[in-house]
Amino acid sequence: MQKQYRLKDRRDFARVYRHGRSAANRQLVLYVFHRPEVERFRVGISASKKIGNAVVRNRMRRLIKEIMRLQADKIIDHVDLVFIVRNGATEMDYEQLRKSVQHVCKRASVYR
Numbered sequence: 001m002q003k004q005y006r007l008k009d010r011r012d013f014a015r016v017y018r019h020g021r022s023a024a025n026r027q028l029v030l031y032v033f034h035r036p037e038v039e040r041f042r043v044g045i046s047a048s049k050k051i052g053n054a055v056v057r058n059r060m061r062r063l064i065k066e067i068m069r070l071q072a073d074k075i076i077d078h079v080d081l082v083f084i085v086r087n088g089a090t091e092m093d094y095e096q097l098r099k100s101v102q103h104v105c106k107r108a109s110v111y112r
Helices: 010-019 054-070 087-091 094-107
Strands: 021-024 028-034 041-046 079-085
Touching: 010 028, 010 041, 010 079, 021 094, 028 094, 041 054, 054 079, 054 087, 054 094
Parallel strands: 041 079
Antiparallel strands: 021 028, 028 079
């Protein structure tokens, strides 16, 4: 995922949590916040220590970033997205996680 598509600043995460709307399934929670000043979409991923050690958390982040990179042309512009990884996602393989990400994105209406 390129740097311009990353959401890194704590204030940006807080703004998405406070003002965005959410959609969830058993593995992920997705917060969506529309921002007209953002050119494309930006993605942030939150994986707490509850889901596992650093290896597990970073693997989840890498997989979700790759899934979003491959679906970048389907995502609407001018939004900030924050994924929260739940415990159920850690036992999933790539294909199951991809389907879960697509499901939560459809529920949040972020596809074109």
